[in-house]
Amino acid sequence: VTIEEALKGAAPQVLGALCRRYGRFDACEDAVQEALIAAAAQWPADGVPENPPGWLFTVAARRLADRWRSEEARRNRERTAALAARDEPAAPDADDTLTLLFMCCHPALSAPSQIALTLRAVGGLTTAEIAGAFLVPEATMAQRISRAKQSIKAAGAEFGLPPEPERNERLRAVLHVLYLIFNEGYTATSGPDLQRADLTREAIRLTRELRRLLPGDGEVAGLLALMLLTDARRPARTRPDGGLVPLAEQDRSLWDAGAIREGVELVEQTLAGARLGPYQLQAAIAAVHAEAPRAEETDWPQILALYGLLERLGANPMVTLNHAVALAMVHGPEAGLELLATLDGDERMARHHRLPAVRAHLLEMAGDVEPARAAYREAARRTTSLPEQRYLEARAARLATSSR
Amino acid sequence: MKYMLLIYHNPGFLESFSEDEMNAVMQEVGEIMGELEASGEWVGGEALADMSQTKVVRVHDGAPAVTDGPFVEAKEHLAGYCIIEAETPERALEIAARWPDARWNGIELRPIMDTSGTEM
Numbered sequence: 001v002t003i004e005e006a007l008k009g010a011a012p013q014v015l016g017a018l019c020r021r022y023g024r025f026d027a028c029e030d031a032v033q034e035a036l037i038a039a040a041a042q043w044p045a046d047g048v049p050e051n052p053p054g055w056l057f058t059v060a061a062r063r064l065a066d067r068w069r070s071e072e073a074r075r076n077r078e079r080t081a082a083l084a085a086r087d088e089p090a091a092p093d094a095d096d097t098l099t100l101l102f103m104c105c106h107p108a109l110s111a112p113s114q115i116a117l118t119l120r121a122v123g124g125l126t127t128a129e130i131a132g133a134f135l136v137p138e139a140t141m142a143q144r145i146s147r148a149k150q151s152i153k154a155a156g157a158e159f160g161l162p163p164e165p166e167r168n169e170r171l172r173a174v175l176h177v178l179y180l181i182f183n184e185g186y187t188a189t190s191g192p193d194l195q196r197a198d199l200t201r202e203a204i205r206l207t208r209e210l211r212r213l214l215p216g217d218g219e220v221a222g223l224l225a226l227m228l229l230t231d232a233r234r235p236a237r238t239r240p241d242g243g244l245v246p247l248a249e250q251d252r253s254l255w256d257a258g259a260i261r262e263g264v265e266l267v268e269q270t271l272a273g274a275r276l277g278p279y280q281l282q283a284a285i286a287a288v289h290a291e292a293p294r295a296e297e298t299d300w301p302q303i304l305a306l307y308g309l310l311e312r313l314g315a316n317p318m319v320t321l322n323h324a325v326a327l328a329m330v331h332g333p334e335a336g337l338e339l340l341a342t343l344d345g346d347e348r349m350a351r352h353h354r355l356p357a358v359r360a361h362l363l364e365m366a367g368d369v370e371p372a373r374a375a376y377r378e379a380a381r382r383t384t385s386l387p388e389q390r391y392l393e394a395r396a397a398r399l400a401t402s403s404r
Numbered sequence: 405m406k407y408m409l410l411i412y413h414n415p416g417f418l419e420s421f422s423e424d425e426m427n428a429v430m431q432e433v434g435e436i437m438g439e440l441e442a443s444g445e446w447v448g449g450e451a452l453a454d455m456s457q458t459k460v461v462r463v464h465d466g467a468p469a470v471t472d473g474p475f476v477e478a479k480e481h482l483a484g485y486c487i488i489e490a491e492t493p494e495r496a497l498e499i500a501a502r503w504p505d506a507r508w509n510g511i512e513l514r515p516i517m518d519t520s521g522t523e524m
Contacts, residue, residue, distance in 0.1 A: 112444075116444075135518075136447050137447065141444065143441060143442055144444025145444075147443055188520045189520055242519070246523060384405065384518060385518055385520060387521035
């Protein structure tokens with residue numbers, strides 16, 4: 001266990017134990033952050049203490065005592081005396097991590113705030129690390145986190161699991177936040193973004209932890225499988241210069257076979273038992289891709305069937321886009337283009353680059369060179385991603401030379 | 405998504421304000437910046453020096469040639485910029501509309517490209 005792993009693993013248990021004892025999530029969370037920073041400075045020199053959570057708990061409790069002593073000297077004299085007397089190692093409680101995840105994904109918070117707070121309170125990352133991963137100044141991220149904690153407080157949330165009827169919906173929010181963290185890291189391509197790639201590892205670690213806590217939930221397993229199967233492609237999805245390599249052109253020998261094995265196994269287990277959900281279906285689709293030794297051997301009819309199921313669970317334009325690709329691969333580009341046309345009036349896609357990008361691919365498949373090139377260019381103008389723009393411009397340019 | 409707010413001025417624009425008016429504008433800007441800092445949406449921003457401090461560098465045959473600004477025909481010029489991170493395009497528009505310059509020369513709002521990308 002590295003120092004970093006010891007710190008991050010201990011962070012939620014220490015925070016949970018502090019919250020259970022003293023309440024005041026916001027102050028406890030600050031104190032744990034300070035203890036983590038102190039540990040990161042001291043442990044490399046002094047060695048990892050015998051009981052890392054105990055060390056962190058003691059330091060964090062002292063910080064809390066110091067703060068309360070200076071902030072509210074009179075009001076809390078008794079409490080601080082009690083604090084100092086009861087400095088003792090934390091008793092870990094597995095449920096604390098779940099409680100913390102639910103708190104960090106409180107519906108009163110915006111998605112960026114949920115993400116930042118989850119990474120800090122549950123992931124044990126420092127504000128500086130989170131700021132670096134999201135390419136904003138540390139002060140900006142610190143404000144986002146402190147504002148998030150104020151909102152939780154204002155919403156009257158206590159440290160504890162949400163009431164039973166809300167729990168399922170809150171779990172969906174947690175899964176969505178973990179998915180967003182994963183994506184933020186996965187889409188990083190090169191250079192200054194390398195730091196962001198750690199977010200992928202972090203999301204997988206937290207989802208694994210969640211699966212340990214909720215082994216019977218099919219969607220938790222589905223999300224973990226989806227992450228593993230998607231991340232398995234990482235070594236093949238970009239060129240060394242940061243250029244994007246589409247799925248069909250990836251060197252599959254670079255895919256991470258271990259991650260694929262684990263992901264496929266998870267998919268098989270959950271599809272056999274649990275109630276179907278969107279993450280399980282997306283994982284199943286990723287598994288079909290992962291199991292094709294060559295792009296030409298992809299089982300598109302099966303993928304098409306899975307997209308059909310996914311659309312039945314809840315139609316959304318991004319699913320329709322991918323559905324159209326699968327349809328084109330099974331029944332020809334015209335069938336795919338026909339389905340795409342149903343998105344033309346959709347306001348959610350009106351300025352989105354994925355619609356013209358998919359249309360361009362299907363037009364290219366159909367041999368409609370000029371319209372394909374125009375659609376690639378349209379998509380390139382709309383995207384705000386540099387690597388995507390470069391890829392789309394390159395596809396357009398390739399068509400221009402081939403048609404001459 | 406990060407956005408850049410580009411603030412344009414005309415020559416003589418700043419001089420057209422009285423001291424009180426200028427103080428009021430500065431206070432207004434200070435308030436907005438304070439709010440954006442508190443909400444974690446402020447990423448950065450600076451005002452640019454007067455146009456008369458501008459230099460233009462061009463390389464001809466490998467040799468840099470430097471000319472001074474401003475230019476006689478200069479009209480609108482970039483006077484400053486802010487970078488914000490907004491959760492939705494609507495929120496970015498709302499912030500831009502709050503900037504006092506939106507009432508004068510308008511604010512140009514441009515999404516900033518990022519270096520991440522999804523599999524196509």
